[in-house]
Amino acid sequence: MSLVRRHPFHIVDPSPWPLTTAFGAFCLTAGSVMYMHAYTGGGTIALIGLATILYSMYTWCRDIVRESTFQGNHTMAVQTGIRYGMLLFILSEVVFFAAFFWGFFHSSLSPTIEIGAVWPPKGIETLNPWEVPFLNTVILLLSGATVTWSHHAMIHGNRTQSILGLVFTVILAITFTGFQVFEYMDASFRISDGIYGTTFYMSTGFHGFHVFVGTCFLAVCLIREIKHHFTTKHHVGFEAAAWYWHFVDVVWLFLFVSIYWWGGA
Template sequence: MRSPFHLVEMSPWPVFCSVSVVCTVVGFVDWISGGSLCLLFCSVGLLVVVLFQWLRDIIRESNQGWHTSFVASNIRFGMVLFILSEVFFFLDFFWAFFSCSLVPGIEGGAVWPPVGVDSLDPFKIPLLNTAVLLGSGVSVTWAHHAVMVGNRMEALWGLMLTLFLGLYFSMLQGFEYFECSFTVADGVYGSLFYVMTGFHGVHVIMGSMILLVSLWRCFSYGFSSERHIGLEIGIWYWHFVDVVWICLFLCIYWWGGS
């Protein structure tokens, strides 16, 4: 009798993905330190290729019937644990932010934001970004419900709208960085601001990639009302990104910047 569990075969993609991520970080640090973009571009290109190959294998496993109900429940549980680890990842930065802002050091004038730092107006681009990301949460939920009732066209429109809003959010975030009067080198405020918002931006890009794959699978009739776990975990991740941004907006832009 066939086992309901899937014994995954040996795959080179986790190792290649780890190497490409490390090279991407090294290339980014080299670029901001005045180096060339060659290593960064090559690393990002390798990462995209590895992710494409890895996702291709996962989709093939699903099409071959390996994602049984037992496997699907384990995938959901694994995604819950992954999101929980991401919660603690951002919790570390929020802890550092409140530790520095509630008891500001004398080197920054014993005030928060530190002396010489002109914080951003929370009711301009940050508020617009909040509306954009919350709107994307509504559109991705629309796509999820459309898949559940078997309405493929509405699911496609919902996913395309979500991807457009995610791209718009990333563009606004990049524009905000160019308009900032402070840099990552401007004390603890600049470091925490760019690290927290930058990591959130990376999560938005990763979530957009997951939803892009889901859009392609939905376009090629890869989802049904009963089997759409790839879209489901992508939506979970996107909602997590929404919640993190709300916390960033309230704590860093509004409370911490006033």
């Protein structure tokens, strides 16, 4: 005899993916630290962690799509809870990046004698903010416009325009990442070059990681839109991806103004 559910909420089935994601995050963090300090095997551990996270992301997203699209478990009450959860997650990310900005301004507004009492520190050849950084700013702002275009098209039931907007967004995101990698390869300083290198690579590097995660998020939404998973009323997964991407845009604007432009002058 089956039980009748008398509430609109979804009782989630037991899942191994939170555990595997945590294990992957631990390996990625520990391996990255080992790699940065030239310990043997650090890079391998970091790659194992990254692969574990990517696999967990795929399988976890697969289960969520199955629960929402095919089993109908994401009622309006569940969607509201997901939206609140995403907003709280973005708030935690704001605090996360605030720590890096705090460290940057703490060191740049009152540079110590150990770095020559000047900012940027002596011996650091900073990047020109009006070359690759400004180009990446334009690319990221344009991607914010295309994802908004896709969202409005989805709300009005225009699948062709929605898919086109998402395709442009993913292409722009990949282009941004490519230019970021080129910039890192061209830079004359590394993360080990004092407080400037540390704050620069930690803040821009973590932003780049968020761009990578957001690109995966949007690519999944693109595939789901092609497969008719979204409707004009039910597309909370795409809303979460769009909110996350706009957050990435705003963080980059602060990075460009504070670290590239003001901090590199």
